Amino acid sequence: MASLSLQHLDKIYDNNVQAVYDFNMDIEDGEFIVFVGPSGCGKSTTLRMIAGLEDISAGKLMIGDKDCTRLPAKDRDIAMVFQNYALYGHMTIYENMAFSLVLAKEDKYVIHEKVLAAAEILGLTAQLNKKPSQLSGGQRQRVAMGRAIVRNPKVFLFDEPLSNLDAKLRGSTRREIKLLHRRLGTTMIYVTHDQTEALTLADRICCMSMGHVQQIGTPLELYDHPKNLFVATFIGLPPMNTFSLKVENGKYYAEGEEIALPSKVVDAINKSGKSNFILGIRPEDIKPGNTYKLNVTLNENTGHFTLTHGKLFGKTSVAKFRDWMRYKTGEVVGIDFDEEKIHLFDSETEEAII
Ligand code: ADP
Secondary structure, three states: OOOEEEEEEEEEOOOOOEEEEEEEEEEOOOOEEEEEOOOOOOHHHHHHHHHOOOOOOEEEEEEOOEEOOOOOHHHOOEEEEEOOOOOOOOOOHHHHHHHHHHHOOOOHHHHHHHHHHHHHHHOOHHHOOOOHHHOOHHHHHHHHHHHHHOOOOOEEEEEOOOOOOOHHHHHHHHHHHHHHHHHHOOEEEEEEOOHHHHHHHOOEEEEEEOOEEEEEEOHHHHHHOOOEHHHHHHOOOOOOEEEEEEEEOOEEEEOOEEEOOOHHHHHHHHHHOOOEEEEEEOHHHEEEEEEEEEEEEEEEEOOOOEEEEEEEOOEEEEEEEOOOOOOOOOOEEEEEEOHHHOEEEEOOOOEEOO
16 A cells, blocks of 8 residues: 655657646555546546656656656556456466466465455456356456455556446446455545546545646545635536626626625625626536526426526526426526525636635
8 A cells, every 4th residue: 555646747759749737646555546528638647647657848747755657657556457357368366366476476375365355355256267258348347446455555556447438337337446445444536527527436536637637635525615616517417507707787697697696695795896707506516496587498306306407697507406396488587596506716717706
């Protein structure tokens, strides 16, 4: 097990593409960290720099108290699980899991013990004599994890391990990974573009965009207190509704429509001394009420909640109501915002004000 310190990491590829800018993060021993962000934001590149699969262009990487910046991958004591888990088709599950230990010329009794222990943890004991083709996708993904576990690494790295699985299996395998972390207690770093995986798995999330770290914090910190508009709209599903907000002669206009605002928001606006903002409200923080009007375009009942899509201040928006609502297309529904949950961003810098 090990802590990690990523200090001012940059990655510039040979074609001069800079994929990562000044990445800084201290990871504690045993933490489950998720790097999340849209495709191409630099998550895998950062993970691969930690693994030693990509050179670090600038900065320093410490694993435990060892400077690993230039250390070859094989000496870093790290195991990586990929989305493409490529098992050897001609080998049994046992042989697949034992493979790296055989290569390392480990004693065969030790190998046997380690493979059996990993198989037990992963519920693969009955599959050990089978070939990969006889296993389901979820079981094959577990074998890939087993290959990593037998090496007893200091750090586990996961690169989108669930993206080849169907939706149902993704949910159950995600829970298995979380339980595996509980059981092993080893530091894990997990890359995904899926905000649900990030929220459910992470002790702390590192949210990235275009090679830059946007925010590092617990799932609840990023959900409740996003630092900027990017994090606010990336974390949460459906995404936060956002509206341009202008102040003119003491009046407030959302998307050009004059509106009333709670005093908390008014105070923040006055304190900032600015006049152009972005107002944000999550779908789940909209309640039936009488302050604003939602012109319904589509009502979706899902059983335990209702997604009501419509125009709010003339802009396409969505509200998530807890009850089974029966709104009709064309209906005008009165709504309120949960005042404590309103977000306000500077329209220029997109940094959060509240
Ligand atoms: P993510 O994992 O967030 O999808 P990546 O780290 O794979 O993003 O990629 C970040 C950026 O670096 C992208 O613009 C991508 O095109 C670029 N990139 C990734 N790998 C290479 C490479 N081997 N050579 C050049 N550019 C690369």
